[in-house]
Amino acid sequence: MKPRIVIVGAGRAGGALALALREVGYEIAAVVSRSPSSARRLAEWVESDRWSDRPEELAPSGDVVILSVPDGAISQVCARIAERGGFRKGQVVAHLSGALPAGVLSPAGEAGAYVLSMHPIQTLAEPKIGAERLRGAYFSLEGDPEALAVGRRMVEDIGGRVLELPEGAKVLYHTALCIASNYLVALADAAMGVLRAVGVEPQEGLQAILPLLQGTLKNLGEVGLPKALTGPIVRGDVDTVRAHLVALSERASEFSELYRTLGRYTVEVARRAGLEEGSVEELSALLAPSGG
Numbered sequence: 411m412k413p414r415i416v417i418v419g420a421g422r423a424g425g426a427l428a429l430a431l432r433e434v435g436y437e438i439a440a441v442v443s444r445s446p447s448s449a450r451r452l453a454e455w456v457e458s459d460r461w462s463d464r465p466e467e468l469a470p471s472g473d474v475v476i477l478s479v480p481d482g483a484i485s486q487v488c489a490r491i492a493e494r495g496g497f498r499k500g501q502v503v504a505h506l507s508g509a510l511p512a513g514v515l516s517p518a519g520e521a522g523a524y525v526l527s528m529h530p531i532q533t534l535a536e537p538k539i540g541a542e543r544l545r546g547a548y549f550s551l552e553g554d555p556e557a558l559a560v561g562r563r564m565v566e567d568i569g570g571r572v573l574e575l576p577e578g579a580k581v582l583y584h585t586a587l588c589i590a591s592n593y594l595v596a597l598a599d600a601a602m603g604v605l606r607a608v609g610v611e612p613q614e615g616l617q618a619i620l621p622l623l624q625g626t627l628k629n630l631g632e633v634g635l636p637k638a639l640t641g642p643i644v645r646g647d648v649d650t651v652r653a654h655l656v657a658l659s660e661r662a663s664e665f666s667e668l669y670r671t672l673g674r675y676t677v678e679v680a681r682r683a684g685l686e687e688g689s690v691e692e693l694s695a696l697l698a699p700s701g702g
Contacts, residue, residue, distance in 0.1 A: 412567075413502070413560060414439040416472030417456075418465045418487065420448040423506050423530065424478025425455070426540025430568040432456040433541065440468035452537070466496035474560060476528070477505040477515075485514050492517035502557045504528045509584040511577065512553030519554075526557035527580060528565075531573070531587060545569035550583060552576070597672075598623065600665055607662040636683035643673060644680040646689035651696060666700060673697040 415436050417428045420443035428438050432455075440460035443449035453461035462468050469475045469491050479487050484505050491497060499522030503515050508529045515525040532547040534540035549565045551558050552575040562572050575583055598619065605615040629638040642650040651673065658666045674697045681690050 413473030416440045416475045418442045419478030420452040422534045425537030426534045429541035430544045439471045466491045466494035469496035474502045489517045497521040497523045502560045511580045524554040524557035526553035643676045
């Protein structure tokens with residue numbers, strides 16, 4: 411028998427997970443949100459007749475209570491529910507934060523619940539689209555053994571995959587995800603800045619590089635690291651890298667240090683891909699910080 415779910419927080423992540431779970435037969439017993447209209451809308455989507463802006467009143471009706479609220483509010487919301495008797499022994503109480511551990515739910519644990527950090531490794535811009543993206547996505551899980559078993563079942567039921575983390579790993583884990591996702595957007599923006607220096611408008615430039623980005627991601631999926639690396643550094647093409655640095659210094663100098671920093675790391679990836687040591691040394695020297 412599948413556990414009954416209470417969703418606290420009717421935003422993008424909570425809405426996407428509620429829809430994904432409902433699609434595979436989970437009962438969404440209730441939806442709670444600071445905004446009654448948001449709670450009612452999501453409740454209608456998941457065919458639940460119980461919604462409220464008072465989590466302590468509806469949390470007891472769930473076997474699993476999922477707190478899908480901003481990171482800064484998780485502890486406060488959890489403590490409020492616990493203080494008002496909203497948790498019960500044997501429940502699983504989970505949050506969806508990428509950076510916070512299950513331990514921030516200690517008030518629920520003190521009430522006899524099992525606590526869980528359950529973070530979807532996916533961008534969720536809108537609940538209905540997000541529900542589709544959760545199928546096949548990885549979820550990191552960390553927490554009490556009893557809660558981990560329940561979390562694993564929910565993830566696998568919606569077609570996801572589990573990445574189980576040891577205690578104390580959440581912050582560094584979340585750092586890696588920020589590098590992979592957020593910094594990719596920042597790098598695309600930097601590329602637009604360089605293209606702007608040669609007269610390419612940002613919107614046209616973005617459309618021009620999107621197939622390149624998509625091809626790179628496809629290579630990562632097909633051949634992995636470090637084999638997916640292409641370009642002048644992994645070829646040992648010192649002259650082209652030198653030409654890049656000259657062009658940047660003349661027309662887009664604000665991106666020079668970024669290029670050097672990323673280049674030095676790329677040299678190390680290229681070394682793992684088989685770049686000869688002579689080229690490694692020459693490129694490392696060329697890409698050294700300009701003030702060094």
